[in-house]
Amino acid sequence: MKKMKHVKKAAAVFLAALMVVSGTACSKSETGGESGGDTTAQSGESAQSGSGTHLNFSCYNYSNSMDPVTNVNSSWCFLRYGVGECLFKFDEEVQVEYALCDSYETEDYTTWVLHIRDGVKFSNGNDVTPTVVKESLERVYAAEADGSGNSTPSQYVTFSGIEADDEAGTVTLVCDSQTVNLPGILAYPWYAIVDTSVIDEEVIGTGPYAVSAIAENSTIDLVRNENYWDGEVPYDSITIYLTEDSSTKAMALQSGDVELVENITTASDLEALEADPTYYVSTTAGVRLGNSYFNYNGVLGNEALRQAIQYAIDDTTMCDVTVGGMYTAGCSVLPSSLSYGYDELTDTYAYDLDKAVAVLDKAGIVDSDGDGYRELDGEKINLNYVAYSSRNLDEFAQAVAITLESIGIGCTVTVQDYDTALANQSAGNFDLISSNATTVPTGDPVGFLGNFYSGNSQDYGYYSNEEYDALYEQLLNTTDEEEQLSLIIDLQQVLIDDAATLVHGYYNSTFASRADAVSGADIVPMDYYWITTKIKPAE
């Protein structure tokens, strides 16, 4: 073992020398090194300047804003950093529980009377009153309407009226249509409550921590919210280090620069942390689906070709080996860890490479000109596979492309940045496009399943199936939970039978912490929550 360590050290030194000599590790690697250096210096400063308990947390920077109206990512940051809260929140089982709202009444699922918890204050000491809640909700809709924000709260619910009664402590919400899952929707970060009286200067929430300083793209300093309503806040201050690179995050944890990191996406780094008892790694089968959408307006409108692809792809190996267990393999669009009847589903196209070849041959999709690639309608198949590098999606794309090439289906992977890929997705410029999305953003999968409804599917490859549409419309109009579940199972099976999308697996979220410094650093399935009061200094 010791010898192995020496070998590794020697290898590391040699590698470093090589990189210096060859110079190939130019700007990218240097950037990583520099930011690592900065981290050390700043960490030292923070440790010196702060007295009392302090946490250094490293995470990817999804947004420089924390205002829920700015966009999806900014609203998520508001909650993730422990700065803001919603009227409701999700627990570890993805069940909705009360937060700033402590009770509600509804008779028809259209008019909802929410009671706002008494005595709650914003971190600046201002009271959270029904009027502020009303203004906060109205603000996010107003920003969507006038284009000043990119958040789209009307996607989940629209209100014909919002009334506040400060004396009774209630807010009355009148939905435009029956909305059974309103508490779940209001737990979505877009509907987080901000102090509207000061929103022009700063974004103030009710979370356990308040922002004290921001160095854009570098650090965010948080301090304890002295007015927090839900128990004791364990840390006096927290420094969030915004780190782009997953390996850098892992190294910052190992060097002691930070005590907690989120989502190490490099399998080898994660393995090293899991194997070392110095670190506590919390993993949860998350609610995110990793999949690739097919474009039905292209060659993948051909059913036999889609079926062959489904047969050819070995999801289990890709999830366990190619991406090193970062995903859990599965066949349905809804994660197996959620209670949507995964066990009742039949995997119609389970991995079988021979069957894939047989399906292609039977459908006449063969290589007739001997160039090694099959043709469809006389044209050589060359699938345009668009991917982006977030959450191992590019690795999936490459593995899929390699597999398809082996059965004579040409496939060119183009790795693009997220925004470009998204633009190509909307424009339909793809045959396959990778995706990683939360399947239950508001606690139920109705919205996500809508991606395959023909009325919405233009952004997701133009899938269309009359049976699916009918079942989905039925789902929208039912309030009975059992019927909902039954319909959701049926919808999943239709998608599987139709080879509608290439499911890779379900993303496993992780938190890694230094066991001697931090306790309670457990990741929850809904990744709206990172910094919570459950994360405490180790005793």
Next chain:
Amino acid sequence: MKKVTSFIKKNPAFTVFFILTLGVIAVAVFAPFIATHDPYEAVLTDAVQPPSSEHWFGTDRMGRDLFSRVIYGARASLSASLSLVCIIVVAGTFLGIIAGYFGGILDAVIMRISDMMISFPGMVLAIAVAGILGANVTNAVIAISIVSWTKYARLARSLVLKIRNRDYIAAARVTGSKNGHILWKYMLPNALPTILITGATDIGSMMLEIAGLSFLGFGAQPPIAEWGLMLNEGRAYMTAAPWLMIFPGLAIFITVVVFNLLGDSLRDVLDPRDE
């Protein structure tokens, strides 16, 4: 034969490095005979295996044989860097010679463009160009060409300026030689040895630039076997599977050293002034 023997005796260093260079080129040309596996054949279940008798350099994250990929990588890296050097040598020398010989507005325009080009950090500009053109090896070659021709233009111009006003040039003009003839017969041969030496020495650094762009994602794209790209692919596994970076890194290192030494020894052969 006698000539060859005496040349070898006179230039032993050059001979050794020339043979080594031929060896590197031979690896690229005869890659299919040297590689033990198909460099693009992936066995996903065999991903990231350490070096063994079956896979001499181990396997990468897609389960491809790393030894075969490193061998095939010589093709991509060599062809890209040789064509890049050819482009910049030809373009830079041509522009430099006509700027130096004709002078005036032509000289001013070419040299000011050249000044503009060298006022940018080369790699950053290359990244910008490659980013705009789209990421692939051809565009990486174009991007680096755009920022690298200036060196040859300036060099060729200065060499031409040195002889432009010599008596024998004037004599050629007086005897009715056309500009084209003078450029071809007097200017180019005068500039060529220095240009060739610089070009040979540049092969190594151009190889590094191309590998650098590929490492950053602006050059070769998966699944191409290219050393810079292979370094990038192995980066995430640097601690757990160091062979993913060591072998492509070694390949770059060895090839660059060989070409740099060849360039140095070529100078000793072509430029006798240092003797």
